[in-house]
Amino acid sequence: EVVMTQSPATLSVSPGERATLSCRASQSITGNLAWYQQKPGQAPRLLIYNASTRATAIPARFSGSGSGTEFTLTISSLQSEDFAVYYCQQYNNWPPLTFGGGTKVEIK
Amino acid sequence: EVQLVESGRDLVQPGGSLRLSCAASGFTFSNFWMTWVRQAPGKGLEWVANIKGDGTETYYVDSVKGRFTISRDNAKNSLILQMNSLRAEDTAVYFCARVATVKGGGWFDAWGQGALVTVSS
Numbered sequence: 001e002v003v004m005t006q007s008p009a010t011l012s013v014s015p016g017e018r019a020t021l022s023c024r025a026s027q028s029i030t031g032n033l034a035w036y037q038q039k040p041g042q043a044p045r046l047l048i049y050n051a052s053t054r055a056t057a058i059p060a061r062f063s064g065s066g067s068g069t070e071f072t073l074t075i076s077s078l079q080s081e082d083f084a085v086y087y088c089q090q091y092n093n094w095p096p097l098t099f100g101g102g103t104k105v106e107i108k
Numbered sequence: 109e110v111q112l113v114e115s116g117r118d119l120v121q122p123g124g125s126l127r128l129s130c131a132a133s134g135f136t137f138s139n140f141w142m143t144w145v146r147q148a149p150g151k152g153l154e155w156v157a158n159i160k161g162d163g164t165e166t167y168y169v170d171s172v173k174g175r176f177t178i179s180r181d182n183a184k185n186s187l188i189l190q191m192n193s194l195r196a197e198d199t200a201v202y203f204c205a206r207v208a209t210v211k212g213g214g215w216f217d218a219w220g221q222g223a224l225v226t227v228s229s
Contacts, residue, residue, distance in 0.1 A: 034215035036153075043203055043219035044145075044153065055217065087153055094213040095167040097143075097155040 002026055002093050006086075006100035012108040019075040021103045023088035028068045032092035035064055035073045038102075039084045047086075048073065075105075083107055110134040112204050112220035119226045124194050128223055130187040130204030135218075138162065138182040141207035143216060144189050146200035156202070157189065158212050167212060172198075194227045201225075 003026040013019045023033065031051040036044035046055040048064035051071060061076040075082055088100040116128040130142075144156040157168045157178040166178050177190040187204050202223050205216035 032213075036216075038153075043221055044216070045219070046208075046215060046217050049208065049215040049217075089153075089155075089215065091209075091213040091215060095155075095158070096169045097158070097213060099153040099155065102152045 001096055002029060002090050002098050004088055004090055004098050004100035006088060006103050008103060009101070010104045010106060012106050013078050014108045015080060016077050017108075019078055019082075019105055021073040021075075021086055021105070023066075023071040023073070023100050025069045025071075025090055027093070029090045029092035031067045032090060033064075033066070033071050034089045034091065035062075036087045036089065037082075037084045038087065044087065078105070110206065110218040112206065112218055114202065114204055114220045114223035117223040117225060119228065120194055121229050122195060122227055124227070125190070125192045126194060126225060128189040128191070128202055128204075128225070130189075130220055132185045132187065132204075132206075135206070137180075137185040141209070141212050141214070142178075142180065142187045143205050143207055144178060144187075145203045145205055145216070145219075146198075147203070147222075148197075148200045151200075154200075158207065159187070160212060165212065191225070194225075196227050199225060199227045 005024045033051045035048040038044040052064045085102045111133045113131045159178045175193045179188045204220045206218040208217040
């Protein structure tokens with residue numbers, strides 16, 4: 001099983017600042033990684049797939065990078081609606097499909 | 109517009125059974141792999157099971173193998189999760205989602221709103 005580890009668990013950021021979230025895989029997953037955003041009481045929303053491709057209607061301030069075992073989600077200038085929990089998910093080696101534990105982005 | 113709507117949320121005793129349904133609309137249901145993902149209260153996301161578009165392939169996380177069954181009725185655009193021998197640790201919100209890729213392993217590009225399953229005596 002590929003274990004996904006996200007860091008930090010919580011990230012405190014001021015509106016307008018840049019946020020950098022990390023996701024590490026226990027073995028190489030090439031570029032087979034997705035990122036999701038989840039707000040309280042809501043379903044997750046797909047942001048990024050194939051490590052760096054933005055999903056439909058996702059603003060350009062969200063960008064993904066990385067390959068192999070190290071991946072990054074960057075939010076270039078945080079808006080109020082971006083405060084949420086973010087999860088990475090690998091789909092290179094399955095079953096099982098596995099998620100990271102999440103990073104909560106909170107208002108500083 | 110793609111829509112996924114779960115139903116079947118309930119409180120059930122340990123050892124009991126429950127059937128969740130997910131009604132799909134806005135896309136050709138039979139063309140897509142579908143999945144169930146769950147989230148225990150205050151916890152992260154956990155993949156549960158996948159099923160191929162024609163229903164001929166299914167995959168499960170180890171913790172539910174032999175207890176849960178994923179199935180689909182393409183004539184009714186419906187995804188099903190039959191859950192038997194339920195345990196307290198199965199308590200979670202269960203989301204159905206669409207797999208975006210033609211392979212079973214992929215990302216999930218559309219999600220339902222979730223159905224809460226509580227296993228407690």
